[in-house]
Amino acid sequence: MVATNVPAHVDGLDRTVRMTATKSTEAHSVNSDPADNITDNIIHTLEKLTEKPLDFDISNEEILEGLPSCPQDDHRVLPNGKTYFAHTDISTYRGAQEECRKQLGIVAVPRDEEEHQNLVFLKNCVSRDSEFWLGIMRTAGVWQDGRGTELGSFTSWAPGEPNDGHNCALIIKGVGRDRRDNWADTQCNLQHRYICEVENDPKDWARKGPTRYKVFLERKTYSAAQRTCEASDAQNRGRLAVIKTEAVYNFLLTLIRRADPKGDYWFGMSKPRKWMWSDGTPLSDCSFRKWAPGEPNNEAGKQKCAHLWTGGDHQWDDNRCDWETYFVCQIGPGEDCDKELVPSRKFDSCIRTCIIKFWPVVPKAVPRGWVARGLTEAEVHDPSGLTLR
Ligand SMILES: [Ca+2]
Ligand SMILES: [Ca+2]
Numbered sequence: 001m002v003a004t005n006v007p008a009h010v011d012g013l014d015r016t017v018r019m020t021a022t023k024s025t026e027a028h029s030v031n032s033d034p035a036d037n038i039t040d041n042i043i044h045t046l047e048k049l050t051e052k053p054l055d056f057d058i059s060n061e062e063i064l065e066g067l068p069s070c071p072q073d074d075h076r077v078l079p080n081g082k083t084y085f086a087h088t089d090i091s092t093y094r095g096a097q098e099e100c101r102k103q104l105g106i107v108a109v110p111r112d113e114e115e116h117q118n119l120v121f122l123k124n125c126v127s128r129d130s131e132f133w134l135g136i137m138r139t140a141g142v143w144q145d146g147r148g149t150e151l152g153s154f155t156s157w158a159p160g161e162p163n164d165g166h167n168c169a170l171i172i173k174g175v176g177r178d179r180r181d182n183w184a185d186t187q188c189n190l191q192h193r194y195i196c197e198v199e200n201d202p203k204d205w206a207r208k209g210p211t212r213y214k215v216f217l218e219r220k221t222y223s224a225a226q227r228t229c230e231a232s233d234a235q236n237r238g239r240l241a242v243i244k245t246e247a248v249y250n251f252l253l254t255l256i257r258r259a260d261p262k263g264d265y266w267f268g269m270s271k272p273r274k275w276m277w278s279d280g281t282p283l284s285d286c287s288f289r290k291w292a293p294g295e296p297n298n299e300a301g302k303q304k305c306a307h308l309w310t311g312g313d314h315q316w317d318d319n320r321c322d323w324e325t326y327f328v329c330q331i332g333p334g335e336d337c338d339k340e341l342v343p344s345r346k347f348d349s350c351i352r353t354c355i356i357k358f359w360p361v362v363p364k365a366v367p368r369g370w371v372a373r374g375l376t377e378a379e380v381h382d383p384s385g386l387t388l389r
Contacts, residue, residue: 070125078118081200084108085210086126086193093168093188096133097146100196101235102333103210106146107135108197112154120181122195123171131170133194134183138167158182208251211332213241215259222305222321225266226278229329239278240268241328244286244337252328253314259326262310264319266327269306271318279334286337291316 074086085103087096096107110116123132136143136151143151159178162169162185170192174180205212216228222240229238243249256265268278275283275296283289292312296303302320308328309317 071122074122074126076118076122078115080115082115083198084119084122085196085198086122087196088126088193090130090191090193091133092191093133093137096192096194097135100135100146100194102237103196103198104212104237104332105196105198107133108195109135109145109151110154110156111152116154116156119195120171123193124181126195127193129173130193131173131186133192134169134171135194135197136169137188138185143169156182158184161185205331206251206255208248209335211330211334213252213255213328213330215255215265216327216329217259217263218326219324220266220327221324222266222270222327224324225327225329226268229268229327232329233331237333238329238331240266241330242268242277242279242281242334243288243290244277244281245288245335248335249288249290252308256308256314256326256328264310264325265308265314266325267306267308268330269316270321271304271306275306281337288337289316 074088076084078084085105087099089099091099093107100107108119110119135145138144145151158172161183164185166185166187168186168188168190169183170186172179172182172184201207201212205214207213214232216225218228220228226240229240230236232238241248241252243252252267256263269275269283270278277283277286292309292315295309295312295316296306296318298304298318303318305319305321305323306316307319307325308314309319311317
């Protein structure tokens, strides 16, 4: 173990310098870049401190031990505002681009040395022993990123690369010092890990994970609001915001209360026949509910769209879809709902356990039929006192 023995003051080395020490560029082979001398100095210093040669094939953990700690949520915000999100699955190049697109980004391709070092750092946090896609593909002889933008002047090809005529590229895992963490061409249909890069969020859009949200202080009917959301993204990923988790609900509450705490806001839930999220998920597939007390009441049989109702402390209320009010849009996949607590066919057999587990998440009022399923009237009236038998 090399880094274990590194004295504390070495841990204070500037991150950039340290990352330089773990990284090599084409410049190493020609030995002309001033950065090369810094790298060699650092390696020499580390070797002296640890009293043994610094083997560049030391493991991920050993290299990382002295580095700034890896992000726990596998993402890294760059000083220029760009964010790298590491994925832990493997995919073909096209599959990786598809996943990154869902996240409103592209497979990462660094545009300068600083971005490259950040990318390599995050990649090595995820796995130093895997190869990662570089976000470029060669089309008609030109390397382009996931948005079709040509690769610029910055490159970090390993010596001699690209040399196989393949149309995709990867960041090389630990082999030789002059190849590790640099680029090489490879076949596009192989499967590798990948990191997505996402640009700064546009003005007025707030990001939660892979999804952006925006509050519109314009009064529109539910369907007009939905059209505005759809039109707000060129790639048709816009819709009225879906609120499948408590976390998203709380996030949106903050946004709408900042925008206008006295407003009502459409979100993406309506009842063509049964309640559906605007992404097509039936509400019954998810366990999260936030109905205001007594809602949904389908007043006059005409309330088929849901809003965050200021009269109910911004909990959900069903209302007429032709009513005009503010709304919240999302672009991106949103969060998956919690399906664990969803009643299933097995529900009857576990009613007592299930209701304890759900309460007060699902039933604001316990359905009448539940008395017949083994609960007493009193327990239905107040399930909070329910105990297991
Ligand atoms: Ca090659
Ligand atoms: Ca209502």
